[in-house]
Amino acid sequence: MANMAALFGEILSDVDTVVLFSPSGSYYERFAEEEDLDVLVVGTENAVGADAFVELPLEFENIAQRVHFGLEGAMEAGYIDDGDVLLCATNVFEGSIDTVSRVRAEASDTSGVYDLFSSSRADPAVIKDVLELAVELGKKGQKGKPVGALFVVGDAGKVMNKSRPLSYNPFEKSHVHVGDPIVNVMLKEFSRLDGAFVISDSGKIVSAYRYLEPSAEGVDIPKGLGARHMAAGAITRDTNATAIVLSESDGLVRAFKNGELLLEIDPEDY
Numbered sequence: 001m002a003n004m005a006a007l008f009g010e011i012l013s014d015v016d017t018v019v020l021f022s023p024s025g026s027y028y029e030r031f032a033e034e035e036d037l038d039v040l041v042v043g044t045e046n047a048v049g050a051d052a053f054v055e056l057p058l059e060f061e062n063i064a065q066r067v068h069f070g071l072e073g074a075m076e077a078g079y080i081d082d083g084d085v086l087l088c089a090t091n092v093f094e095g096s097i098d099t100v101s102r103v104r105a106e107a108s109d110t111s112g113v114y115d116l117f118s119s120s121r122a123d124p125a126v127i128k129d130v131l132e133l134a135v136e137l138g139k140k141g142q143k144g145k146p147v148g149a150l151f152v153v154g155d156a157g158k159v160m161n162k163s164r165p166l167s168y169n170p171f172e173k174s175h176v177h178v179g180d181p182i183v184n185v186m187l188k189e190f191s192r193l194d195g196a197f198v199i200s201d202s203g204k205i206v207s208a209y210r211y212l213e214p215s216a217e218g219v220d221i222p223k224g225l226g227a228r229h230m231a232a233g234a235i236t237r238d239t240n241a242t243a244i245v246l247s248e249s250d251g252l253v254r255a256f257k258n259g260e261l262l263l264e265i266d267p268e269d270y
């Protein structure tokens, strides 16, 4: 048997931090016991009670995105620095950790996606729920047909002031929150509605059918995107809201904050 440690040694040498993605308790313990090793845990929850932990808002199926998001959060939290060499251990196939990637942390690579969750005015769990809602809607569509949707999350009072109703508001007297199971049942209904959904910091659906009228001056969104995306970008520059858009035409989910596109994901990858 060839000496694997010698053959793969380069990948494992001169590492600053080991990053474990969703490790089991016993797996984590083995690393935590090593005194001269910096260990960071990344996952949707801190199941192993690690001191250094970065929360993933979603279980990213795409490994590169999972690693990227984790490292962006780790950089933001100060666990790693620009130029650090990291060993990222994660699972690609079913079950436990099966893959190790050697990655160099690049501050210039950070897209601000972690910011979307950590410093949005709305509760991060609400952003996550809405993002999941948009992804699910993007996967399912409406009877197999692609649908579009626009969710404006946070700073709802100001958003309401910068918009007008296209029709009566079905949520006027209701107390529906984005995390409620009923919201998933309502998904299909949602997708028929025109205009935007306005959601409060705490996740209450304040209104449907809102036509956004922010000032679009100076908003710089990628060419080729239409009125829905322009309105989404612009409302986040005019207010402290975060906008999450499912495009009917290309099927992608995009998130905007401070007038900028922060995240672009393909629902099929989740």
Ligand SMILES: Nc1ncnc2c1ncn2[C@@H]1O[C@H](COP(=O)(O)OP(=O)(O)OP(=O)(O)O)[C@@H](O)[C@H]1O
Residues within 6 Å of the ligand: 148, 149, 150, 193, 194, 195, 196, 210, 211, 212, 213, 225, 226, 227, 228, 229, 230, 231, 246, 247, 248, 249, 250
């Ligand atoms: N200012 C606005 N406020 C709320 N909703 C809007 C606004 N402008 C457009 N929309 C909604 O977006 C829908 C699609 O518009 P349009 O095709 O111009 O947008 P788009 O950015 O190309 O989005 P898509 O990729 O989904 O086609 C409209 O039918 C309308 O429901």
Ligand SMILES: [Mn+2]
Residues within 6 Å of the ligand: 226, 227, 249
């Ligand atoms: Mn369009």
